[in-house]
Amino acid sequence: MKFARICFLLHVLSTTGVLVNTFDPITTTVVVGIGATLGRTIYNYLHESCDAKWIAFNVTGLKVDLDRKLYGQHIASRIILKAVNGFMNNGNPKKPLVLSLHGWTGTGKNFISKLIAENIYKEGMESGFVHFFTSTLHFPHSSQLVNYKSQLQQWIKGNVTNCERSMFIFDEMDKMHPGLIDCIKPYLDYYDKLDGVSYRKAIFIFLSNAGADSIAKTTLDFWKAGENRDDIELKDLETALSLSVFNNIQSGFYRTSLIDKNLVDFFVPLLPLEYKHVVQCAMTEMVARGLEPNWPVAEELAKDLLYFPKSEKIFAVTGCKTIESRLDYYI
Numbered sequence: 001m002k003f004a005r006i007c008f009l010l011h012v013l014s015t016t017g018v019l020v021n022t023f024d025p026i027t028t029t030v031v032v033g034i035g036a037t038l039g040r041t042i043y044n045y046l047h048e049s050c051d052a053k054w055i056a057f058n059v060t061g062l063k064v065d066l067d068r069k070l071y072g073q074h075i076a077s078r079i080i081l082k083a084v085n086g087f088m089n090n091g092n093p094k095k096p097l098v099l100s101l102h103g104w105t106g107t108g109k110n111f112i113s114k115l116i117a118e119n120i121y122k123e124g125m126e127s128g129f130v131h132f133f134t135s136t137l138h139f140p141h142s143s144q145l146v147n148y149k150s151q152l153q154q155w156i157k158g159n160v161t162n163c164e165r166s167m168f169i170f171d172e173m174d175k176m177h178p179g180l181i182d183c184i185k186p187y188l189d190y191y192d193k194l195d196g197v198s199y200r201k202a203i204f205i206f207l208s209n210a211g212a213d214s215i216a217k218t219t220l221d222f223w224k225a226g227e228n229r230d231d232i233e234l235k236d237l238e239t240a241l242s243l244s245v246f247n248n249i250q251s252g253f254y255r256t257s258l259i260d261k262n263l264v265d266f267f268v269p270l271l272p273l274e275y276k277h278v279v280q281c282a283m284t285e286m287v288a289r290g291l292e293p294n295w296p297v298a299e300e301l302a303k304d305l306l307y308f309p310k311s312e313k314i315f316a317v318t319g320c321k322t323i324e325s326r327l328d329y330y331i
Ligand SMILES: Nc1ncnc2c1ncn2[C@@H]1O[C@H](COP(=O)(O)OP(=O)(O)OP(=O)(O)O)[C@@H](O)[C@H]1O
Pocket: 069, 070, 071, 072, 073, 103, 104, 105, 106, 107, 108, 109, 110, 111, 112, 208, 209, 273, 281, 319, 320, 321
């Protein structure tokens, strides 16, 4: 009865444009209430909000993207899918997900974080819930450390308070001041709540070149032994990675106790890319520009790149990083 009346009123309002305040107070309240709910629904529909419409993990999407778009990274691909899927399906995680991606320049670290973001947030990297920090850009002066610390802590706290499913990406982690890394440590830990805020559904991704040399060396050893790149396993890289990264005084990341407290859930090594991967990247870039993919052009481009080590010339010095800008000269 009441419902029918409200519906009727709404209908009248919308068709005749009668003002709400011409009705008695109770009806007005109800109509305004419904209007507000309706308004909020429409608002949430159009504007990103922290709900399932805007944040929904697509495991198929992530798998397809990693399989089809990411070249030459079978280890990283596997770890990322398992880690993100496990975490997103866990209704009650004990701590936030913390991934640390390591590898040579242009091998796909930023690219992978983009793929993860795109398969969790409708808006991908543009999402208001995805926060990207580059140490040299956001925190360049060590004299400002005290300010940076409190700012960063406020940002993390404020953003997770807004939406517990927030993602924080820290690029150039190896150039970040150890003091700044120390100040985010509490958020990565096994706390139920910190000052009433739970960080356990957040995702932290660290990107760095730390360990790239040792990953390259192991990959080269496999190549020299005539073994298949795809047969390299995580355990083949772990020892080398831990020695070069965790004991390296140079790398700020690891002078902190992130490691011994086991706050990083997964160390993800990225292999240096070879000629054939660069060709694939060039082909992809042509398609992305709406051009007919042209294999000879892609090969020409790949041939002009620099490769290391000097004697074998197997791995692209800049990976796939310069393909996009270089392509202009080949088409
Ligand atoms: N493994 C890969 N598969 C497919 N495309 C790749 C791969 N690696 C890099 N690319 C392409 O090259 C571009 C640059 O790579 P990206 O920014 O991810 O490198 P990075 O590992 O972050 O390097 P850096 O250490 O210099 O920051 C990406 O946007 C992507 O288009």
